[in-house]
Amino acid sequence: MVRLGAGAGFAGDRIDPAVELARHGELDYLVFECLGERTVAAGHARRLADPRAGYDPLLAARLRAVLPSCHGAGTTVVTNSGAANPEAAGECAVRVARELNLPSRVAVVTGDDVLDLVRKRDPLVWETGTRLSAIDEELISANAYLGAEPVAEAVAEGADVVLTGRVADPALYLGPLVHELGWDVGDYDLLGKATLVGHLLECAGQLTGGYFADPGTKPVPDPARLGFPFADVAADGTATLGKLAHTGGRLDPRTCGEQLLYEVDDPGAYVTPDVIADFSAVTFTSVGQDRVVARGATGRARPDELKVTLGFRGGWLGEGQLTYAGPRCLDRARLAADIVRERLVTVHGVAEEAIGIEYIGAGAAFRGLSDAADPVEVRLRVSARVPSAELATAIGWEVESLYTNGPAGGGGARSDAREIVAVRSCLVPREDVRPAVRVVS
Incomplete structure (x- = not known):
């Protein structure tokens, strides 16, 4: 036992x-x-x-x-x-x-690090249906299970x-x-x-x-x-x-x-x-x-094959959040989102299709399948995937600027900017992967 x-x-x-x-x-x-x-x-x-x-x-x-x-x-x-x-x-x-x-x-x-192997073999990537060499993003990791x-x-x-x-x-x-x-x-x-x-x-x-x-x-x-x-x-x-x-x-x-x-x-x-x-x-x-x-x-x-997790540099994710509460809070949050979206496009050059808007507390988790008609509070989240850390920082900056430049009653600002590592998968032949064990003490 x-x-x-x-x-x-x-x-x-x-x-x-x-x-x-x-x-x-x-x-x-x-x-x-x-x-x-x-x-x-x-x-x-x-x-x-x-x-x-x-x-x-x-x-x-x-x-x-x-x-x-x-x-x-x-x-x-x-x-x-x-x-x-x-x-x-x-x-x-x-x-x-x-x-x-x-x-x-x-x-x-x-032995799980197979970065050189996948570069050599150029496998089919599951999520894209293309060969690895057809993906423009920078490949930084490949780990076999x-x-x-x-x-x-x-x-x-x-x-x-x-x-x-x-x-x-x-x-x-x-x-x-x-x-x-x-x-x-x-x-x-x-x-x-x-x-x-x-x-x-x-x-x-x-x-x-x-x-x-x-x-x-x-x-x-x-x-x-x-x-x-x-x-x-x-x-x-x-x-x-x-x-x-x-x-x-x-x-x-x-x-x-x-x-x-x-x-x-x-x-x-x-x-x-x-x-x-x-x-x-x-x-x-x-x-x-x-x-x-x-x-x-x-x-x-x-x-006969082992799954491999591929990691790619995927740009930067910037986000900002702000809470609105009380009467017409969802309307105020929507107005705030419109302001931030316009400024990100016109002032910072962020592509509009890269911007995501969520109204947390008003059905955001249901992705449009359900809406809270009259929430007592709503948290606005604006996010965007962008090519640089500077642009990612601008997302939260514009949301925080709503304190004195946006609708009434916003509070609890929060911002974040971080590099994205995109994850995809492929297969490699088992015989090409060689695990090793080393005692270090």
């Missing part, structure tokens, strides 16, 4: 639930899943500005918080927080371990901390299971079962009531102290899911069912680098308070 705990479900996730698991969970492995497609592309943009950057900015804080307890319990940390710079992340982990005076063996998984094998190899090296870049989210959990339970990476039935475990745990608090809660219909106890889940996995792939008894949240067949379908297009063919998993016959059985047994996943042979 192997016990795996979910320490994070995204880059900005809370740290204290992972600390609780590290202290009280009696874990074999604590897994931090901190990487999305935009996250890794944005990491490459940071790395271009600073070669020492590109990994998860919260990596050091997470490790400082959990390593003492993990060291005492013999728990191995596995995380994709290496993002765009796993080697620098490995150096960070070594520094933290030394600060804490903890002897720690750190292993780094690389690696599978569980290099993670298992890193664990087999005796690592206390395993840092990866882009691997498939479930593979962070599958790798330790392959190593601990001695599974053959060609046993696709077992890999399908393990991929179910990884998929259920990868979003951490979503399995224990986060993003599930809806007052009145789906109550979640003590959500401010939401506990993250763990799974006890047997050699036959059967998994018992649970959470710590003293933490908030809920874990039952309903929360598991919702997470099962999260980001799954076809439950009968969930494609990963390790296996094409079949979740169509999965069942969840409650076996006690916050304890659920998951069964029924299977799998078939893995794909």
Whole structure:
């Protein structure tokens, strides 16, 4: 039996639930899943500005918080927080371990960076239907989704901390299971079962009531102290899911069912680098308070190609926001939007078709399908994708100028300007991608 705990479900996730698991969970492995497609592309943009950057900015804080307890319990940390710079992340982990005076063996998984490969092969880009060479935007990153094998190899090296870049989210959990339970990476039935475990745990608090809660219909106890889940996995792939008894949240067949379908297009063919998993016959059985047994996943042979996330420089996004309240607030917000739109076009030369206007509180989330006829307040948001930082800054500047140059009663101005990294996808042959494992301490 192997016990795996979910320490994070995204880059900005809370740290204290992972600390609780590290202290009280009696874990074999604590897994931090901190990487999305935009996250890794944005990491490459940071790395271009600073070669020492590109990994998860919260990596050091997470490790400082959990390593003492993990060291005492013999728990191995596995995380994709290496993002765009796993080697620098490995150096960070070594520094933290030394600060804490903890002897720690750190292993780094690389090989997901395939920028040179895609430039050479010129693959078809899914979103555009064209070859990569036909896209005018500057390509700054290309990361292939690696599978569980290099993670298992890193664990087999005796690592206390395993840092990866882009691997498939479930593979962070599958790798330790392959190593601990001695599974053959060609046993696709077992890999399908393990991929179910990884998929259920990868979003951490979503399995224990986060993003599930809806007052009145789906109550979640003590959500401010939401506990993250763990799974006890047997050699036959059967998994018992649970959470710590003293933490908030809920874990039952309903929360598991919702997470099962999260980001799954076809439950009968969930494609990963390790296996094409079949979740169509999965069942969840409650076996006690916050304890659920998951069964029924299977799998078939893995794909011959690996998905690659491509990152392109996409210009700059500027935005400004201002709130109007009281009688005729929507009319005043519309007048304000007209003023800002005209000035962005005539004074700053922004293309009108690049400007977006939203009236938050008056049906903006429904994208024109529904309108609030008489809202008591509305927040105007003006945004535009533009070619320069200077123009992006002008968006928020013009909105803020409404304080004394626009309709009555505006307040709470906010502005932002940031570089956009556009994300697209392609495939490359599996045999062209060569993962590597290096122990750095």
